[in-house]
Each structure stands twice: as structure tokens, then as C-alpha cells.
Amino acid sequence: MSQTILNTTRCFHCNDLCEPADLLVFDSKKFCCSGCKTVYQILNKNTLCDYYTFNDVAGIKVNSSMDTHKFAFLDNPVIAAKFVTFANQQQTAVKFYLPQIHCSSCLWLLENLHKINSAIFFSSVNFPDKEVTVHFNQFKLSVREVAELLASIGYEPHVALDINQASIKKNKVLSRKSIIKIGVAGFCFANIMMLSFPEYLGLEVMAKDGLSVEVFRWFNLFLSLPVLLYSGREFFVNSWFGFKQKMLNIDAPIALALVVTFSRSIYEIVLQTGGGYLDSMSGIIFFMLLGRAFQTKTFADLKFNRDFTSYFPIAVCKVSDTNEEYYLPVNEVKVDDNIRIRNNEVIPVDGILVKGKADIDYSFVTGENETTRVKIGDIIYAGGKQTNGVIDLLVVQPFSQNNFTRLWNNEAFKKEEKNGYSFTGVISNYFAAFVFVIAFAAFTYWINVLPVNAWNAMTAVLIVACPCALLLTTTFTQGFLMNIFSKNGLYLKNANILQTIPFVKHIVFDKTGTLTYPNMSSVKYTGDKLDPHTEKIFAAMFAQSLHPLSKSIARSLNHVDGYTLQNVKEVTGKGLEAWENDVHYKAGSASFVSNADEYKNDSQVWIAVNDIVLGNYAVNNLLRKHIETMIFDLPYPVSVLSGDNSRSEQYLTSLFNRKIDFLFQQSPLDKLHYIGSLQQNSNIVMMVGDGLNDAGALSKSNIGIAVVDNTIQFSPASDGILLASKLPYFYHFIKAAIYSKKLITLTFIISLVYNVFGIYLSVTAQMSPLVAAILMPLSTSSIVLTTLVGSIIIEKKCFNIHHSTNY
């Protein structure tokens, strides 16, 4: 925190805090990195600096070391054609998915692309889908160049195998349909209410001069038809599907209430005994649809059930015998092809290393934190990420049969049907049974006392006491809560998960990448104080080595001046040696440095000058910020699983001031089995993980939460996606879910009061259309209001913490 007070210089482009060491100044504006400066220069040159005036945090941080080959695959016309939406003699249109789009500045800049490159005619943005369509002259510009232009100003197109246009389109049609349904229901509801006014005021007695209240009633009946048959259709369809599977779902009581209300209304209107309850009926449908639309608000840019293929690049660089490079789609790669993988690229097929230095980062697949060094002639498995320059591979398995795909298709990883814990589902079943008993009791009472009232009383009970009020509280509370959650960085797949959270009994975390930063480690030096010269020599020494530990130490020593040593020798698996001005420097494992074997911990790197041991650097995973307090606050048993070896156990245990079960060297299957064993003790288990190695455990657990650094990042299938920066607030989300359960109970009690009153009137055969017309909207609006106020209070209570605790 003291750092943030000292350092308040923010980058002009991306508004991030600038590290003083990296600060760049251009045009008397400050930038945090050369990437941001470059974007500013491009915009400045093309007089597009208005970009910065619309919003404070418009700019998107750009990775300055972008690989120039990143979009080379778009030179292959077959692959490029996947993005082309339209082409004729004069122009081509391409559509890219840009997940970075977030504000009006983005919109403005992306629609002014023609000012940056004159070969672009125009571009248009679809904001909710985060897509841009660029129309350009194909003779002056290629698809690849368009992608690179977008990337150069911070909007790197996201290309993955799973861009599933069909499902997006389907969602769009569905959401349009639900808007129309609500519109029709609202229209008819309002008009029926208006036309029922004479009825409410008892005007039938005044209708002397030929104006019959009958006309209003028939108009009402006519208006109620589209509500029942079009808007309310889904209640009947859903309950029919449930009925066929011999299940009574929550739509069944609604459908029954609608049928009873509608038939009684027809009966009254035809026999001219009354106006019926058509206003209540259309009101119920309108509010239910509204609540559902609110609850199922989808997150267009999040994919919860991503296919693993989206983790891989869509094209691979193939090297021909004549050493020419060309790109082909990843599933067309054949055995014995030569492929080239560049730095930071994911390896899509299993292959043998033929050229280059391979340091493969398998952390996403295995949870192992350190990179694996692969020798020439050894096999590299798909799913790893190359971290040390360009390598060439000889393919041994095609994409569809690689090791990774087989792991993914493992039976144990198949998604099981999850048993959600629907609190309201249980209550509404009891409630429905209770209502039936009362309705039947009222019927039997009146059939003996005054048979005329019997049917009236029974149907009135069913109309008034339909469980809609209860369902409304649930849908609206969950809708509000889902919005609050997503505002605070936790995106839930559906509302049922919200209902399951309060029942959680055990929480399991993955270590690598979830609790710790994926590629950062903390380095701590203990020993004799080093003079600046010695430290500089060691920094240069570590910088010249490619071992992961050396890299971490070099980073922490801030080796910036490019000082290089001439005589450095790396002894594989042991350490480094260097000679400078007849001084002998050594760094490495304890046995290598001092020939003593009493220092066992292999996360320590010892250093010695002329065979005198000076001290050691302890390298450990760096926990994300405020994780210790977050875990400490959790009133649940907590387990931490890791694919790493157990050497960091002592270090981790010392960090957490509570009991935690640590399990190390867990394979993806071990993790899955561990969750299964917890569940066998009838525990509801929540799993928080990030990598593919957690995919099995995430799907096995009752609630699987994937932690991501940004929402574009590939994440395994899960029930919720949590931004890593919000992990410290993890417990606040659980608390909010528990409060929401209480809120639902409270609103349920309120609706019960209305119901008891309504049922009393119905049973005693005093229910009139006027009372029903007042009671229904009153109960609905007070319930919606209570859930709204309650949700705001929950948000204040659980998430308004930015002021008190400065995370």
C-alpha cells in the first residue's frame, strides 16, 4: 500500500500505475510502457486523440513485444475466409471478435479506422457482441493487415477454434423473442386493466342507456388470448415436458393457475355473472416473464462451456522441405509434418523436437509451476506453451489424437448432471400441496353448506394463492444478485448456482495459478550482505541462464544494464559457474556450491564467491494479494490441491494462520477423485481452480468456479467465472448468497401474508374481482420493491468495502 501512495503517476494511455523504472515520456505525456506510447503515437498522428476525452480509462494496454507472426495464418485464404462476411470486386468485409471493447471511446475509435488507413472504407461496431466489421479495399490491404492494425491500437482480435457463430445467432433470436413476449403481455395487461375500470368501480349499474359492461368484458377476453397463447406458452410447454418425464416442475403450478383463472373467467363472462380475473392472469404472465428475462440476462462475452479446442491456435506454421513457411488449419496437420512454434505459442499437436531450445510451460495442463526443458529428439506434448524462442517439431500425432485431447475426452471428465440445491423448489412444492389441500377443503365445506359457492371458492383459492409470488421473489432476487455479482467480478452461469452457494460445506482451491500468480515468484535473499559489484555479477550470471529459478532471481535482482559475463558455465541440474577478474563465482544447489548435503530444500539457490558460501535465494510462488486474509476468513474446511511437488508446503503453511489440508503432486484425476471423496461424506463441495488440470475437479464439484485474469482468457468448463483480481472478495460473494437466501425467505413471508388474506376471502366466498385486482398488483409490487431494496442493502453490506479496506 505504501507503494501506491508514493507512486501515483498513471499512464496517459491505459491509466495503469507506472513503474518509475519503465516510465516513458512523449509529448509531455507519461506512459507505462512502449506499447502504450506506440498506440498514442498512432492516434496522435491520425488526429484521433479525442479517444482519450470520452472516458478516463479508455486505453487498452498493449503488449509491446507482439509477435509479428501472430496473424500470419491469415495469409492462408482458406483460414481468412472464415472471417470474411462479404466480398465483391471493390471491397471485402471482415468481422473480428474484439473482447477488449468496453466503452464509448472504443466505439468511436473503431468506427474511425478509415482515418488511420485510407484503404479502409468504413467499419462498424456491434457493441453487445463485441464485434467489429471492417470494410476495406482488398487490393491495398490484406485480412492479416487489418488484424494487425487492430492489434496495434490495442484491440487484438481474439481468434479461436470455437467461434461459434450459429449459437450467437440463436441466442439473439431467442432474446428478441423474449422481448416481444414481454411487450405483448405488457400491452395486453395494461389495456385489460384499463378496460376493467368500469368493473372495478361497479359501473354496470349505471349502464342504463345501452352501454353494456359486457362489451368491455368481451374486449378483455379478446386481449387476454395473445397473453395466454403466445406470451404464456412457455409455462405450458415447460410443464408438459416435466409432466412427460414424470416430474412436477415449477412451471406446473403456474400453468394450472392460468388454466383455472382463464376457464373461470370465460365461464363468468359467458354466463354474464362477472368480469373474471383476466387482469390478474395477464399480470402474472407479464411479471413472471419480466423476472425471468432479468434473471437470464446472458453474458455475451463469457463462455462457460468452452470446448478445449478454443485453447489451441486455429492454424499452425508448417515448414516445407525447402524451408518455406506456410499456415494451415490445425486439424489438417498430418503425421511427419514439420511445424514451427514461436515464443509463447501453444503447441497443438504432439511432436518430437528437432530444432531450437524448448522450455515448455505445462502449467495449464498439469499444474506444474516450472517449465520443462526438452532435449532435441524428445517428445513434446500438446497443450504446453513454448517459452524460449522458436522451435521446430516433427509431428507424431495429429490434432485429433494428441495426448491432450485424449485426456480431455476421458470418461471421468465428462460433465455429470449436477444436483443443484434449490431451496425454493422444495418450498414451492410444499406450498403447492398446501394450496391444494385448502382448495379441496373449501370445496367440500361449501358443497355441504351452500353448493353454489363451492366451485367459486375453490377456483378463487387456486387463483389467488398461486405460487407465483414465491417464484417472483426468487426470480427477482436472483436477477438482482446476479447483476451485483457480475458488477463485482463473479459471473455465474445460471441462477441455480446462487441457490446452491449457501449450502456449501467444503471449499477446495487449486494452488498454481489460482492462489498464486501464474508466472511470478517471490525471491528472498538470506545471508551475508552483498556489495553492489558482486550482486551485479550474480544478476548477470542468472540473467544468462535459462533455468526457471535463475530467471526468477534475475528478474528480482533487476538486471537492466545489460552487463554480460564472458566466462559462464551452466552445469545442467546443478548450477552456474563464472570467472571474472580471477574471482570464481558459483550459484546453484547446495551440494554444487559447497559440497555439503545438509541443505536439502531445492527451492533455494546458494551462492558462493571463491568457494565461500555467502547465502541463498529462496524462490517461492507468489501468492496473489490478500489471499491469506481471504482464506483465513472462510468459515469452512479448506483444502489446497497442487500439481507441484511438496517442497513449498512449509512455506505455504507458514503463510496461512489456520488449518488447511495441503495435497501435492495431484494429477487431474487425483483432484477429481479428491472432490468425489469429499462429496461421499455428503458434503457440498465448491472447487476454485484455473487450469485444464482442474477441469475434471471443477465439473465434479457441486460448484466449480474458474479464476481468470481477464474474461478473454480460456477457462475450463465451470459454473462461474471469477476475475482473479476479485479473489480477495471471495468470501463476500458467499456471504451475499447467504443473505439472498434470507431475503427470499423474508419476501416469501410477505407474500404469505397476502396469500393468507386472499385465501381467507376466497374460502369464505367473499372474493370479488375488485379485491383480486387490487391484491394482485399490490402483492407483486411490494415483493419486487422488497427484493430491490434488499438487494441494494446486500450490495452495500457485502461489496461496499472499497472505502474501508483499501485492497
Next chain:
Amino acid sequence: MNVIILLLAVSLTVAIGFLIAFIWGAQSGQFDDNFSPANKILFDHKNTEQKNQ
């Protein structure tokens, strides 16, 4: 008072006209993006103006 019946029919016809307009609008995608059109209208076109002058 029979005029009320007539007014009722007229008002409903007008209202249904609006309902049809709404359905047409929703189906043609007018409600798909409620962000860009509202913001686009606020952007100035400085450069084109300068060129024209």
C-alpha cells in the same frame, strides 16, 4: 354513450398499431444494441468539417 364503444375500438386500433411497430422493431434488431446508437450520435465529426471548410 355508444360513442365510447367507438372510441374504444379506435383507441385499441391505434394501440395495436404501436404494438405492431414494436414487434417489427424488435424483430429487425433495433433492441439488440442499446449502447452504440445512443453514443454514436454524440460524436463530433471534426475532421470532415475541417476538410469541407
